Amino acid sequence: MYKLVFSLALSSVLLSAPMTVLAEASPNLGNTAMETDEVFQAFGGKTGLVNIMDDFMINLVNDPRTKPYFDNEKQTYIKAMLVEQMCELLNGGCRYPGRDMKSSHTGLNINRAAFNALVEDFQLAMDKHQVPFRAQNKLLAKLAPMYRMIEEK
Numbered sequence: 222m223y224k225l226v227f228s229l230a231l232s233s234v235l236l237s238a239p240m241t242v243l244a245e246a247s248p249n250l251g252n253t254a255m256e257t258d259e260v261f262q263a264f265g266g267k268t269g270l271v272n273i274m275d276d277f278m279i280n281l282v283n284d285p286r287t288k289p290y291f292d293n294e295k296q297t298y299i300k301a302m303l304v305e306q307m308c309e310l311l312n313g314g315c316r317y318p319g320r321d322m323k324s325s326h327t328g329l330n331i332n333r334a335a336f337n338a339l340v341e342d343f344q345l346a347m348d349k350h351q352v353p354f355r356a357q358n359k360l361l362a363k364l365a366p367m368y369r370m371i372e373e374k
């Protein structure tokens with residue numbers, strides 16, 4: 222419980238920090254205590270990412286805050302794209318083939334509350350798959366700046 226609360230607090234800090242600070246902080250976070258390959262392996266490699274995204278999507282559909290966005294026929298496609306995107310972000314040797322974050326989220330009217338809800342649901346999935354806290358935060362630090370491309374109101 223302590224870990225989750227702390228984790229949520231951290232994501233709030235990340236998401237509320239000025240974007241310029243995040244942009245400067247992210248590269249430094251990438252290579253300190255954990256090596257790049259170590260972080261990818263902490264997620265269980267690509268197979269681990271597939272399993273995490275399966276639970277992530279279940280969380281999103283069970284969460285009333287995010288259900289309206291994801292309760293449709295696109296789940297399989299979105300999960301597959303998330304696996305490739307996260308694998309690329311973790312330098313796992315993948316090349317994300319999907320659309321950019323701005324064009325894929327335009328018109329969805331995503332606000333800060335919806336973004337934070339999605340981050341919480343992602344953290345729950347990573348917790349379930351026992352991704353170490355430090356590895357989770359390395360990925361979250363890379364996701365946080367994407368808010369400015371996804372937010373609409």
Ligand code: HEM
Binds near residue numbers: 295299303321326371
């Ligand atoms: C850092 C946060 C996020 C990341 C990394 C992310 C990533 C992605 C990716 C990779 C796709 C597939 C892109 C493609 O079409 O090729 C996608 C689509 C989508 N995302 Fe996100 N997303 C994020 C936040 C959100 C949030 C907060 C919501 C809503 C609460 C959301 C709702 C959707 C929906 C509904 C689609 C499907 C759009 C469509 O094709 O109609 N996303 N996202």
